[in-house]
Amino acid sequence: MGRYKKILVAVDGSESSMHALRESFKLATKEGSWITVVSVVPPYEGDLAMTAIGNIQQAIKEPYEKALSEAEKMAKAERMLIKTVCAEGEPYEGIVDLAEAEKCYLIILGRKSMSRFERVFLGSVIVKVIGHTLCRVMVVPQDAKLTFEKILIATDGSMHSEFASQEAIDIAKRCGSTLIVLSVAKKDENLPAAKECVDMVKKVAEKEGIKVETLIRQGVPHEVI
Known part of the structure; x- marks a missing residue:
């Protein structure tokens, strides 16, 4: 069994969430994972006095x-083989609480196609x-x-990007992926630091026998990524 022993997939009936579930089967098959599928019923925010509560x-x-x-x-x-759970409450809380209770290593969520405005917020859940x-x-x-x-890892040398880089390296090693390491400099003076960031990740990845490509770009990080 691989590293992803337990995976939690959240669905709400949308095509994007069902697509994420479908794709999760590929990972579960590769990793020999157990999948729990959760659907969280949100609380009713209308006037209960104006309707039949049970209905x-x-x-x-x-x-x-x-x-x-x-x-x-x-x-x-x-x-x-999957386990299904119907929870109630705030969707993000139901997902997070169940992942903790089930000791899941990975949570998989679907994302619909979004406008530029929607992408700014990514999706509140x-x-x-x-x-x-x-x-x-x-x-x-x-x-x-x-x-x-191919796996793209964006790094800025921060502690968070170091954790992400190690995860990407681990996945690339197990899946035989090519790792593309990117660092985005906002200004010209940031370019040397960006090169240092990609070189550090490249060095670690190549020690693991992973094929690595490096990219250094200048611009707005999320747009370049």
Whole structure:
């Protein structure tokens, strides 16, 4: 069994979340992982005094239960064994709490195609999950494929990028990936530091027998990445 012994995938019935689940099967097969699929029913924010509580709660819950049912069908078609959990509460809290309870190493979330404005916020649930969990988080854009042929790691020499680099190196080693190491300098005077950052990651990766390509660019980091 690989490093990703337990994976948590969150679904809400959207095409992007179901696509992420479909792609997670590839990783689970490669790693011999156990997959738990969670769908978190958000709290009702309307006026309970104006409606039948039981009916509205069931109506809210129904699409999330349907998403889990669809997940089970997908898993059966792929001959995958999964565990499904229907939780209630704030979505990010349900995902983070279950990942901790299940001792999952990795959380996988889907992301729909977004406008430039939406990309600024990435998706509140995704941002909150990343900000509140100690687990690794993989965000799978809609229609993206998890092939692991090439992995791009952006580094700025910070402690956080060092952790990310080590994770990328580990994945590249296990999957036979080419590692592309990128550092983005905002100004001309930052270029030497950017080169130093990529050289450090390259040195570590090559010691592990990984094929490495390096890139140094100038501009706005998130746009270049």
